Amino acid sequence: MNAMLTSSQRQLLRAISESGPLSRTEMAQMLGLSKAAMSGIARDLIDLGVLHETEIVYGQGRPSVLLDLHPECAFFVGISLLEDPAPMILSDLNGKIIARQAMPLSRDPKVIAEAITEGLPSLLEAHPDAKEKLSGIGVALSGFVDESQANCVQSTLLGWQDVPLAKIIRERSGIETFIENDAKAVAVSEKLFGSAREIQNFSVVSLGDGIGCAHFIDGKLYRGNHGGAGEIAHCTIEPGGSPCRCGKRGCLDTVASMKAIKEMSRAEGLECTSLSDIENEASTGNAAAIRILHRAGSALGLAIANLIQMNDPGLILITHVEGSFEGLFGTVVNQAIETNVLPRYAGQTPIRIKRVDGDVWARGAASIAAHNFLIGSHTS
Amino acid sequence: MNAMLTSSQRQLLRAISESGPLSRTEMAQMLGLSKAAMSGIARDLIDLGVLHETEIVYGQGRPSVLLDLHPECAFFVGISLLEDPAPMILSDLNGKIIARQAMPLSRDPKVIAEAITEGLPSLLEAHPDAKEKLSGIGVALSGFVDESQANCVQSTLLGWQDVPLAKIIRERSGIETFIENDAKAVAVSEKLFGSAREIQNFSVVSLGDGIGCAHFIDGKLYRGNHGGAGEIAHCTIEPGGSPCRCGKRGCLDTVASMKAIKEMSRAEGLECTSLSDIENEASTGNAAAIRILHRAGSALGLAIANLIQMNDPGLILITHVEGSFEGLFGTVVNQAIETNVLPRYAGQTPIRIKRVDGDVWARGAASIAAHNFLIGSHTS
DNA sequence: TTGATTTGTTCACTTTCTGAACTTAGTGTC
DNA sequence: GACACTAAGTTCAGAAAGTGAACAAATCAA
Missing domain, CATH: 1.10.10.10 (Winged helix-like DNA-binding domain superfamily/Winged helix DNA-binding domain)
Known part of the structure; x- marks a missing residue:
């Protein structure tokens, strides 16, 4: 390269x-x-x-x-291992998605490497330029990745432990490969392609099924000592609250993730399959819906407020796939942030909301490859 | 220099x-x-x-x-503006305190500069070497300091707003001067002189009258975008809890600071003037004392657990001036950390307790000057 | 047209670092 | 105790990267 x-x-x-x-x-x-x-x-x-x-x-x-x-000086492939089928996109150096397709997900790294390699020709088919200048593959996954962005230390979702995924893919496909945790990949794509380019210190909170978070500090992705920086989802927000699949109780994930919100509304007997449904119920005055959104919104807002207190970022970027932030949920989140941040800070930290499409993770993955191409991971 | x-x-x-x-x-x-x-x-x-x-x-x-x-290649003066009289120490490049005295505290920057300048000769009297090689003055204060470590953006305690303290002292004394927030100064002294020298990512939680906290990230002090990184004291830990002097409710400071603990015990009618007293009461079975220590310890532990979840530091260093961490308080803190951190993390993040003497702040202040002498603040 | 102004290039020179050969100061072996 | 062996540290010629000053180029303003 x-x-x-x-x-x-x-x-x-x-x-x-x-x-x-x-x-x-x-x-x-x-x-x-x-x-x-x-x-x-x-x-x-x-x-x-x-x-x-x-x-x-x-x-x-x-x-x-x-x-x-030069946006067309290099192209990157990004793959998200968060869904089945796994989205696979081709992006240029500006983060523009040029082609997209899907591949079957597997828990076997070799099968994944095989699927990627086999998927490349059709992804690149209509873009001879990109074929020639393909400079890296990025993979986003749910789990912990080491500092070299090569090994997956642990992934519950995929059932992995110390899997050298990047090496396996690189050897099979012949293309330089880097992997990264999903939330961290989204943060990198916002830094490289998105709305945080010029900001040195910021945190991204990404709301999908779960809640992800990652920090940029001094212009660099901060991974933490064990790659676990940003694990806001398992901050205790309701001490002694509902048990979480992680083994603790009262994690943010148990109240404010889309999954949790949907589960709570199901438990309340609401026939809602999406955040919008619940928002609609709430706007017609359904007490249970209002209660759920309040609880979730306050929890998320409190967690973000604590994040602001601890790290004083220059921007909080909330990305969400589903629903909107204009309803009750968003309002409560914003309120909870305001009331739980030092008064002299309130309003000082911009909160930006960004609705993203289903390509976020794959685009994030591609941005990891692009970042390594452009800047290299070990620059100070 | x-x-x-x-x-x-x-x-x-x-x-x-x-x-x-x-x-x-x-x-x-x-x-x-x-x-x-x-x-x-x-x-x-x-x-x-x-x-x-x-x-x-x-x-x-x-x-x-x-x-x-060479420890004697340069000497530094450190002053803590947290107490009256203000401690003033002379330190070498190893952080060894060579001389100590005190000076009257004032809210007028010029009076402070005057007092420091007048105090220097006697501080240096017995040390002709240090006189010649005095390379910097550091000042620790409660409040926000800007990135250049020269201006106090705001200090409630001192009633300041945008005070160019470093410049004032430098001009009066003729010695290069840097100022810093108290908790951040302690963190720097632990990085430079103390037990975190070789650690790149760590957080220091300093328990004095209040609760301070500062982060080192990638071997560098992280100040945050407004100099407010580490303001853990005003993280909301008990939503809707007691009002705090900051204007919010349920801040960590209202439950776990020494001041809060003492106030709570006074409110409960306990005749305790120090943490040790309360620990003693608790060990004899006094229910109120036990309740207070439990409440404070869980709050502090929860805050630290959240810090670990958010930032995944390689070390948490808790410094305390008063009492000991071997009693109920310390035990509860440790328990609360354990139960509120992702199980797969628990025990992964070393928690080190360090009892410090009344010189912490002044030594921290000196370390700010030493850090600028050795490394300069704007190195990557 | 002429002068002012600012961008960007060229070139000789300095600073900083490298690679290879060399010197130095020990240990281990017979 | 002599002799190889080993690794640390130094020296020196040359490469690499940057500087400052002079200069060429491209526009605006009068």
Whole structure:
């Protein structure tokens, strides 16, 4: 790959990824280098096809030429092992999804590697460019992944323990492969492709069936000492509350996950199959629905407030697949955050809500590969 | 100062500070440099008086010479603005306290600068060496400090808002000065002088009158986006609980701080003036004392468990000034941590308890100056 | 058209690091 | 006690990356 990029070159790519197109002079200032040095670095990256000149900005004096990442300089495949069939997407360096298909899920790593390898030709079929410039595969899964983004330390869902998945896929497919925990992958995609590009410290809370969370700190994904940073789902929110499948009681997951909300409404005899249904019930005054949404919303809000207190992030990004945040649930969450954060902080931490489609995980997976391509995982 | 140290030189100093004495060959490996480069860097730092040769380790082949920081190459003054009179200490590069005195506390920054400047001669009197090599002043205070460690953004205790304290002290005394929040200063001193030297990710929970907390992430103090990372004291632990002076309800501070514990016992009619007193009462079976310690301990344990879940640190260091952790309080804290952390994590995160003396804050303050001297604050 | 202004390039030179050869200071063996 | 063996640390020529100053280029403003 481009494993032989200079440290300065990588720094530059990161700066552009964060700030968008920049002139050479701006880049030089940003990295603290001389214009002379920058000139050379930019030339090399343009020759490599990674950067290209885009807009020309006219001002006083010679106009500046903005350089940007060349979106078609590299392509990535992202696979989500969270659903069956497993979504498989092809993305460019901007995170744009160019092709999508699905493959059967399996618990056998070798079968997965096989399915990916077999799926590649049809995914790439209509895109000869991408075929040639395929630069990495990313895999998102539910579980713990080690720092090298190569080994799955443990996954309850897949029944794994110390599975060197990246290596298995790389050896079978011949493509550089990285794996990552689902929530962390989503955070990386928001940093690289999404709405947190320029933010150095932020946390993403992703609401799917379960509740995921990941932190970026100083512009870097923070994995924690055992890869467990962000396990907000198993923070105790209702001490002595309902038992959780993790073995504890009162975990956030038991009250605020979509799964829990649906289970609670089923237990209350509500015929609701989605968050929207429950929201509808609540808006017509159904007491049980209101109670459930209140309980879930306060729990999630409290957990997020505690996160803000502990880590003081510059942004909380809540991504949700289902329903909307405009109903009771969202309102309660926001209220609970406000009332449980230091008054002098309240409103200081932007909370951004983002509805995402079913491609989040696969796009997140692709972003892991893209991140390794662009910046490398072990840059400071 | 030694503001003109190379980036490599600073990296080396950091490595030694983390790992203790190292041979040149080990250092070269650690920083990923050639032995040749290391040889030169070490020579320069020895000539500067920052490093010195210590032990000689015999093995096969030529014995290796371990290099260590020269503890007397620089001295620092640390002042804690948390008490009146304010402790003022002189420390070497190992964090050893060489002299100590006190100065009157004031809410007027200029008066503080004056008091420090006037206090210096007597503090340095018996130590001509330190006089000559005084390399920085550090100040610890309760409140928020900005990233440059120069300005106090806000301090309720001191009634400040945007006070450029470091500049004021520097201009009056002529010595490079840095300020920091109390809990963050303690964390830095544990990283630099204490029991967390070699740990990259850890959190310090410091129990004094209040509850402070600070995080090290990737070997760096993490301040948060508004300098508020670690404000665990105002995490909501008992939703709808007692009102806190911050304006919210049920903050950890209202149940588990020494102040809160003492207030609760007073409210219960116990004649206890210290944690030990209450522990004694509890050990004789006093139900109120037991109840109070249980409540406080569970709250603190829950907060720490949530911290572990969120950030997965490699170590939790609990420092306490008063009492002991061997009684009921400590036991309950540990239990609460265990029961509120993901079972697969329990026991994975070491919890270290450390009893500290009244010098913690001043030593922490000195460590801020030392850290800036050694490593500089803006190194990656 | 001319001057002002700012971007970006070129080039000679400095700084920092590398690789290979070499020196140094021990241990282990006979 | 001499002699190989081993690993640490130094030296030195040369490569790599960056700097500063001079310069070329491209526009605006008058």
